[in-house]
Amino acid sequence: MYPASQVPSAVPQMQFTARRVKGERYSAVKTLRKQDPYINFELPPRRIDGDTSGKSAPRTITFNGARHMHDSAPFELWDPCENDFRYPTEKELSWIMNTYHAIAVDIAFPVLVVETHTPPDPVPLTVGCVLTHFLKPGTDIPPRPMWANAVHLSNPRLRDPAVESGTLLGAYANPSVKEMMAIVDALKTLCNFKAVNFIRPHIVVELKEDRQYEKRSLPGIVAGRPTLYHQSERDYWQTRDTPYGKERAIQPDPEKQIQDDTSYLDHDDGRLCPGVRVSSGPLTNSGNRAAVSMSSTSGVVLRHGSLERLTLADHGFPTTTEVYRPDTDGVIIGEITHRLPALDIALAKLWNPFRYTNTRYFEAPVPIRLLRHSEFGSEWCELDGMTTGVVFLLRQYDRICERTDDDPLNEVDGTRRIVWQPQFVFECVGPTTGKGIIDGICGAPIVTEAGGVAGFFHQAERPMVFVRCLGYNN
Template sequence: MPSPVRLSPAVQYLQQSSAYTDIYTNAATSPLRTRTNSRHLQETISHSHPEPPRWQNPGGWGARHMHDIAPFTLWKAETRQFRFPSREEKAWIRNQFEYEGLWTTGWILCIQTASPPQPIPLTLGTMPVIFVPPGEIFTQPLPATNYSNPRLSDPCPTVEWPRMDNPTKTQIIEVLRAMTDLANVTAANFLPTWTVFELETADKRTYGLGSLPGIVAGRAALYHHKDAPFIPAIRSLTRPGLINPANGPTVQDTSNYLRQSVLTPGCRVESGLTLPGTPVTSATFATTCGVKICNASGEEVLTVPHHGFLHSKEVYHPYRAGGDHIGHIIDTRPELDIAFVKLTPAASKSFTNSCYFQATPPTRFHKGIEQLNGTWCEVDGMSSGLFTLMKQGVQARQPKRPNGHPEIDFTEWLFGHLFYVFGNTRDPISDAVCGAPIVDIETGGVSGFFHLSDGVIAYSATLDDLVTEGWSLA
């Protein structure tokens, strides 16, 4: 049995210093979380303690975070929508937070205050909440075009799904086909109460004021018409954080867990030196490792971010100079931004999926886009510590094709999850979190790997292809 995991001073500092990563308890949290049906790894640091339940019903809208002490509930299950606080409830919020402004934007409650609570709650009255400083206003990032016209006919009025939920893959395809004659759509972002359609720019097609339907499948329709995709393009519109992660620790966890205990998801992995002739020949690339998976034939591999190993197939932990060689790249899945690592015997024997630092340990793969909106997930990366994601929608995107090639049918588009990010994920922190599994708090299911984020919205491709190929958690 492996020896207990000891948390390095660097990562202890990382997890205790950030207002976002230390959100679950006033004391320092334990470094590992295990399930009763997995191998137990004993906590050995002096401040370890049993963890209290952190969420009530995190598998959909209406979840309550452990630091949400509001004596009321803003989620109305019968109508599937959040309501605005009453006069009495606003008085309670003012007494608690001395707010200067209070408003809702979509499915987020915004509180403007110079006195944010410590520790930070992620919900208030079960409604997702963020705190912004006096003078700052946060609204949902939205496209700036004026193409939407609610007076035009809905092109697919018979396609319906419940309020605040995701459409099915079949419904998404119906919507895309209905839009074919109206606009050249390259992607569709289905959010809880509206849809953002991304339009092709290379075709030089123009759209007039109010020329496209403002209601599609019964939802408000907005249009993004820029060269950059919607998520990267809204980077400048992300929320002004009252507690700015950029002011937190910049330390990265460089501990060698292979030598002192066991390897787990969330550990640091690093490439070998880049190849001669590349722009930087003396550099390595560090990021976060994913999960150990296996297929029906018994083959076992570790997942790592594909983009971190473009110039070297060698994988080290925690770093090349003085670290250990733990394996080499044997296969890639660029569309998922993951690569497969054949581990050395010592690294393979050491690796366990049964713990994930402070995050919920992964237990299985999710398939498809059916994960409920409002579901809370966790990630723990070597540059971030623990942070939290809330599932808030799905995306369908047209795969890129060379000029002159036939268009790909909607059934073959790329489907993925859209998350709202709560935590320490500003650049360059988020870059080094890539590859970390996104784990559903309620079920332990892995819905994807942290990949693309603008600081507020994160995108993750579904794992359908891996599941179809027969891969599962080892």
């Protein structure tokens, strides 16, 4: 059980429990990844309840996540003594080239890119415990660290502004919320910015456009990390070239369904589960016909005493509170009673006799409890969306961004206060680059192998996925 006292403060005090039960999709979405040989991965065996031997989940946990079941590299590229990645030896690099018939290997930690005409079958998610993308030769590969357009502002000779607070980050350490806020406070006195990205081992600060800066006028080292600056009207991640997308576009068979609109009420035990298709209603709250009906992926049922609510993507129900399943030609399964726009979460009351269970999540791990920011490290997660099937995600970076407080009670002289919201930045591997495919994942829970829910799919700039933290303490 998830103690009510430990539920993240941003989410109503609810809890949910689960046991592992096999689920199955009844549509072509389940095998969508097999249409592209470069992402044709297999799923690891699920851990069986009560099994503590680890034999049913043959994956080695390392700093950078986990060794995938088909990662056969006889080495690891993370050096625990130096607390840093290490470059492969000549022998290890030769092993990678020969094993995967590689034309080229791009080493840009925390990621490897292997260019090959013959991707392995099945594809491993890691090589030497490092997330690896297999690409067709000639695919554009963006530079790492990520490009920033105002690098001329950085001056590594200026004093590190985070020194006074004692904040010092390791090159590949995950910053705590307290450390991120200390860096925000230190930078506030020097520049106007809207977000800070912790792109291991660097920091990229997104500057607002309301101020001009002299060349080399901002610190090039913050909290011990090399720091770059980016100044644009658009978010930093939106101005980058989309990596890996050109060769990854999956074109589903037009004769088959792109979305899983199966009526699972007619299958198995007649209960719905995380990952099914839900749609907004045909009418607005005022009774007028909605301009468009939106479809997304359902989340988890939260429970507090006798009160139960289903999580949904808030932006998927912009003008209506009615929740349809699987579309507006189907049936109403519930009604939204509460919205948390800061988390992009809506909570819906399910109508009887519709039943919903957290005890299965198709091919993804069963969700067991919500995770705070401090409870989640760099580990592999999975989601199973109604347009993608299962997708793997690895927390690579962190981000903290400015937003306006949604609570009108916090207004001062008619102006709402500015708050800072931490986010996880995941790198994903799966069928997420075809036209219209990624749009329907919103709302899907992102779950660790142990069943922890790190958040819900909200926004993506492929292959990066941004997830708002459910709860945190400074």
